[in-house]
Amino acid sequence: MLEIINLHAEIDGKKILNGLTLTVKDGEVAAIMGPNGSGKSTLSYVVAGRSDYKVTGGDVLLNGQSILELGAHERAAKGLFLAFQYPLEIPGVTTMTFLKASINAQRKQRGEPELSTPDFMKKVRAAAAKMGVKDEMLRRPLNVGFSGGEKKRLEILQMVLLEPSFAILDETDSGLDIDALRIVGDGVNSLRAKDRGFLVITHYQRLLDHIVPDTVHVQSQGRIVKSGGPELAHELEKNGYRDYVAAAA
C-alpha cells in the first residue's frame, strides 16, 4: 500500500507538488491523468527517492512505513519500483549484467542470498520470452540504441524480474505499438495480486483498456483535484482537463 499524505516538493526553488494526497491500497491499480507539467513525473521521482527534489512537507508511506528518509536503493529493496517515462541509456553495461546487479543488490539488502547464475538466467529467459525481448537485446548495453518501445518493454521486464510490492508506471504506453501495448498490459496484469499495488500514469485511455484501473485520479498543478472510477478516464478523453485545471487554479 502506498499512502501519499499532503506532499509538498520543490526543485531548484520551484514548487511542483502542492499538498498532494493519494492512497493506493494493496491489490489496487490507480491511474493518474493530468496535463503536461502538472507534476506527475515529479511525483514519481519524489516517491522513488530522487535526491535533488526537496520535500518541504507531508509524508509518503510504503506498507505503513515512512520512506522519505530512505535512499532510492533502500526504497527499491523495500519493494518500490518505478518504470521511467524516459528510461536512461547505460553504455557499456549489458542488459543482462544490469538485471543481475539490480536483483542481487536488492536481495543483498534484504539479507537474501544472491541468485546463482543458472537460476538467474532461467528467470530472465522466461521473463524475456514473455515480454517479447530477444536474447540479442539482453546482450546489448542497456537501452543503448533501443527504440522507444523497446526501452519501455525493458522497463516492464525489469519490473517483472524485481517483483515489487508497489510499482509506478510513468507513461509506459508512450512509444508503444499496438502489439507492444498488449504485451506490456499483459505483463502488468500478470503481476496484479492481492498484495501488490500499481500507480499508472498515462495520458490515454488505450493503456487503461488493457490495464483496467480500480481508481482514476486527475492531477493538476501538483495536487489530485478529482478522483473517480474507470469512467472518469473516459470522461477526460472526451472533455479534456479544462474543468479541472480551472478548479485547481
Added chain:
Amino acid sequence: MSPQQRESAVTRVEAEPVVATVSVLKNEAELALADLFSKKRGLFIGSSEIALRREAAFARFAKSGLPSKRVEAWHYTDLRAALRIPLPIAEFPDNAARALARPCIEALRAADPQPVTRFVILDGIFDAELSTSHMPAGVSVTPTCNSLIAGEQRAVLAFEAGGLGENDPALNLNEAFSVSGVLIDIADGAMIDQPIEIVFLSSGAHRHAIYSRSSVRIGEGAVARIVERRCSNSSVGIQRNEALYLNLGDRAIVRHVAIAEADRADCIDIASTLLDLKEGSELTSTSLVHGGGLRRRQIFGRFNGPHARCSLRGVVLLGGKEHADTTIVMEHVAPNCESRETFNHIIDDEATGVFQGKVSVAPEAQKTDGKMKSRAILLSETASMNNKPELEIFADDVTCGHGATCGSLDDDQLFYVQSRGLPKAEAEALLLEGFAGEIILEIANEQTREVLMDDVRAWLSHRALRGN
C-alpha cells in the same frame, strides 16, 4: 614511397606554426645526458650506420633539449621539470634483478592462463630465460643487442622505424641510448593464433634509467595478436624510455592490446609505439593504462599505403596524484585510409589526464576517414583532464572529425541505477565499469576482455575501499 615523398610530408606537418623552442642544452639534466652520451658513444654496440644514427638522434635532442611546457607536443607533460637528475643507464640485469622479476612473470601466468608466446624485456634487456623458448611456426626472434652486434639490417630498420616520431626528443634519446630489446619477425602469410606478448618489466632492483628498442615486423598478409604489457615491480623511482616499432606489411592484420600497470609516483615512464601501416593493413589496438608519477604513452603512426585501417582505443584510470599522457599523431599520406581514436579516461583525486590526438592528412591522402573521440569522467573537484584533439587537413575530399567531453557522472543515470536497488557507491562503480567497458568490450577475445574488465573492477573496488 620514396624518402623524398616522406620528407615532404613531414615538412608540411611542420609548416604549422609551433611554439619556438630555441634551447641549447643548458640545464643540469641536459648537460648530464650530453655527458653520458659522450662517455658512452665509443662503447655502444652496433654498426657504423647505427653509430651515425645515434649521433644524429642525439644531435636532434641536443637541439631541442628536454621538452618543457613551451613545446606544444609536450605542453601538458613537462618532462624538463620532472627529469631533474638523469639516472645512470641500467646495467645487464644481475641476480637480484632476475630474482625480483621471476615472481612478476609467474603472476602474469596466474592472472591469465591463456598460452602466449612471451618475450620479456627486463630492465631494458631481452631476457631469454624468462621468455618463451619455442617459437610458433612463422615467428622468429632476435634480441636487439645480438642483431646490433651482428650488424644486421633489421636492427637498423628498428632504429629507423620509418622515420616515425623522429622529431620527438624522448624518442631521440631512445635511439641514442638503446642497446637491447627484441626484434620479432612474423613471416609473410603466417596466421599466428597464440598471442605474442612483449613484457616490459622493470625489476626495481636498482635506481636507473631504462632504454630499449623493439620491433615486430608483421609480414604481408600475416595475422597476429600482439600484447604489449608494461609492468613495474619498482620499489625505487626509475626512468623508462622504451620504444616498440610495429611494422605491418601489406594486408597484415594485427589485434593489439596494451596494458600499463600502475607505476610509482617517483617514476618516469615514456612508452613510444611506432605504427607503420602498409596497403590494406589493419590494426586494432585496445589499451588499459593505469597512472604513474609521469607516464606518457605516445603513438606515432603513418599510413604508407592505401586502404589501411587503424583503430586505437583506450581506457585510462587515474587516482592520487598520478599523471598520464596519451599523445597520438596519425599521418595520412596515402588515400582511402581510416583512422579512429577513442579514449575514455576516469580520473579521481588530484590526478591529471592528457589526451592529445592529431590527425594530419596530406594532399595526396584523398578519401581519408579520420575520427577522434576523447571522453573523461572526473570523480573529484581536483581531478583534471587536458584534451587537445587536432586535425590538420591538406586534402579536400576527406571525412574527419573529433569530439572531446569532460564532466562528472550523469545524475540521471545514477538515479536510474540507484532506483533499481544499487547503493550510490555501487551505482557509480557500475556506470564507471560501463564507461570502461565501452572500450574494452570491443576486444574480440573473450578471455582477454575479461582479464581487462577484472582489472578495471579491481581498480574500482580499490577506489571504493579508499572511501570515495
